[in-house]
Amino acid sequence: MTECIRIILADDHPILRSGLKALLELEPEMKVVGEGSTGEQAVERAASLRPDVVIMDLEMPGIGGLEATRQIRALGYGTKVLVLTSHAEADFLLPVLDAGGSGFVQKTNVQDDLLEAIRVVARDEVFLYPHAVGMLLQGYRSAGRKREPGPLDELSERERDVLSLTAEGYSATEIGRKLFLSPKTVETYRSRLMHKLNLHHRADLIRFALRTGILREEAKEPAICSALR
Secondary structure: OOOOEEEEEEOOOHHHHHHHHHHHOOOOOEEEEEEEOOHHHHHHHHHHHOOOEEEEOOOOOOOHHHHHHHHHHHOOOOOEEEEEEOOOHHHHHHHHHHOOOOEEEEHHHHHHHHHHHHHHHHOOOOEOOHHHHHHHHHHHHHHHHHHOHHHHHOOOHHHHHHHHHHHOOOOHHHHHHHHOOOHHHHHHHHHHHHHHHOOOOHHHHHHHHHHHOOOOHHHHHHHHHHHHO
């Protein structure tokens, strides 16, 4: 027997909540256990009822859906938050995920996507539309550059060159040919930059290059494969 997914509906439009409740309760493995019309009510219901999933509107009175998502995740009960919105994902995707949300469903796609999205997030996975993946990766590459400015700023231009080429899979000899340096000098630069970045293995260096956007998109796969073999 399938375990029941317990759901809270958080939206300030009672007609929408009523329609969603009718839709969800047609599914034998889903049960709406509570409702809220403000961000505060969503947090209160989540704290007292400990549902599996909260379906969250972003624009509600009070603290709003984004802050409510953050507070629900901070409760530590494992409740997943699925955002239901009419907004474009480009405007809210990263803030929602940073707040602990488990995905987006457009209100225009409720009939097609909501049930599957609930099942996905209840399995502790993330529900995103395919076109959102590119936005997500680009956003986190930009965020990564902002999160780690200190170590990168410590590198000289030549050390950055060695870092980039090493991450792309080139050997010290090949890097030396490209930069007109001896292999020994390349190794010196590599050792120095890894010390500055507190990295100990080449795989760590590649992960760092991916996070900060230094590694070019087209070079990522071969570089990772060659480094981890």
